[in-house]
Amino acid sequence: MNQTMNVKQLERKVFTAYHGDGLFDLYVGILMIVGPIATILRDRGFSGIGSMAVHLLLIGVTCGAYMILKRRITIPRLGRVVFGAKRRERRNKVRLVMALGVSITFSLVAVTIAAMNGIIDGFGDVLGNRILALGILFGLKLAVILSIAAYLLDFNRGYLIAVVLGLGVGGYVAFQQPAAMIAGGLVLAGVGLVYLARFLRANPILEMNGQGGMHGISG
Amino acid sequence: MVSPDESSGMIRTLADIDKLVHEPARLMILALLYVVDQADFIFLMKQTGLTWGNLSSHLSKLEQAGYIEVEKTFVGKKPHTMLRLTSEGRGAFRTYHKHMKQVLDGLSP
Numbered sequence: 001m002n003q004t005m006n007v008k009q010l011e012r013k014v015f016t017a018y019h020g021d022g023l024f025d026l027y028v029g030i031l032m033i034v035g036p037i038a039t040i041l042r043d044r045g046f047s048g049i050g051s052m053a054v055h056l057l058l059i060g061v062t063c064g065a066y067m068i069l070k071r072r073i074t075i076p077r078l079g080r081v082v083f084g085a086k087r088r089e090r091r092n093k094v095r096l097v098m099a100l101g102v103s104i105t106f107s108l109v110a111v112t113i114a115a116m117n118g119i120i121d122g123f124g125d126v127l128g129n130r131i132l133a134l135g136i137l138f139g140l141k142l143a144v145i146l147s148i149a150a151y152l153l154d155f156n157r158g159y160l161i162a163v164v165l166g167l168g169v170g171g172y173v174a175f176q177q178p179a180a181m182i183a184g185g186l187v188l189a190g191v192g193l194v195y196l197a198r199f200l201r202a203n204p205i206l207e208m209n210g211q212g213g214m215h216g217i218s219g
Numbered sequence: 220m221v222s223p224d225e226s227s228g229m230i231r232t233l234a235d236i237d238k239l240v241h242e243p244a245r246l247m248i249l250a251l252l253y254v255v256d257q258a259d260f261i262f263l264m265k266q267t268g269l270t271w272g273n274l275s276s277h278l279s280k281l282e283q284a285g286y287i288e289v290e291k292t293f294v295g296k297k298p299h300t301m302l303r304l305t306s307e308g309r310g311a312f313r314t315y316h317k318h319m320k321q322v323l324d325g326l327s328p
Contacts, residue, residue, distance in 0.1 A: 007250065007253060007254050007316075010250055010251070010254050011254035011255070014251065014254060014255060014266065017266070076261075077261075077265070078261070078262060078265055079258065079259045079260065079261030079262025079263070079264070079265060080257075080258065080259040080261075080262060080294075080299070080301070081255050081257070081258045081259070081262050082255060082256040082257040082258070082301075083255050083256060084254060084255050084256045085256070203265070206261060206264065206265075
């Protein structure tokens with residue numbers, strides 16, 4: 001017998017258990033579904049500002065719901081844990097990577113808008129004819145950035161999220177069709193719901209009874 | 220093949236093992252607290268599969284030995300207990316890990 005205690009694997013197991021509720025997949029999925037909402041509303045005659053306001057409201061509600069559900073569903077079932085310095089260090093690296101990703105996205109968006117409005121001379125027609133390439137670039141960038149984040153966090157399900165989000169956003173930009181984002185969102189939300197259902201079945205809420213013992217309450 | 224001298228060395232290492240850490244339930248608790256910064260009672264119960272009474276008993280022993288510290292707070296109006304390893308506890312776990320690794324590596328076929 002040559003077994004050693006692999007504390008790194010144990011820490012990863014704990015982290016995975018804590019995110020085995022499927023709520024993050026559900027959260028990203030719903031964000032993808034509401035992502036094209038501003039475009040859809042504008043196509044149906046809503047004002048630009050009105051569409052954006054609805055969009056931001058839905059994003060806010062989704063973020064709020066995620067935090068509330070984490071507190072109401074996961075924590076009562078799994079308890080509270082504060083991860084160690086190594087995990088926090090990884091999370092900081094992920095934040096840097098995501099900040100870089102956001103900067104690149106904003107730069108690309110700014111250049112695209114400027115070029116399409118003729119503000120940057122010489123690029124207008126070029127970029128306008130290469131929306132497909134731009135979509136692929138956006139999607140690929142997103143998938144790469146999120147895959148790096150998944151690698152740094154040692155979170156395997158993050159790779160699926162990276163690929164689906166990359167395809168969805170890339171497809172939306174390339175073909176100007178909300179269907180790509182919505183389809184991707186439905187896939188992730190579906191995965192999230194499956195994980196959530198399994199999580200709820202496997203982790204009843206434990207409550208103290210009057211005598212100081214505990215009993216499980218399903219649901 | 221292990222020589223007689225190596226064998227008696229390993230047996231002495233086994234004798235030095237911290238029996239407080241070596242108990243399986245307490246080892247699980249220490250291992251979990253080692254890989255996180257802090258955790259609460261429910262988390263330890265879920266991860267170890269121990270009953271409330273059993274977990275409570277082991278935590279008391281570890282606290283008495285100075286291996287864990289207990290922080291009682293409130294979350295909203297509900298009392299809440301967070302547990303973390305002390306530096307002695309981390310040291311004890313690392314020493315145990317090292318001893319066991321030496322013994323198990325020495326016993327490899």
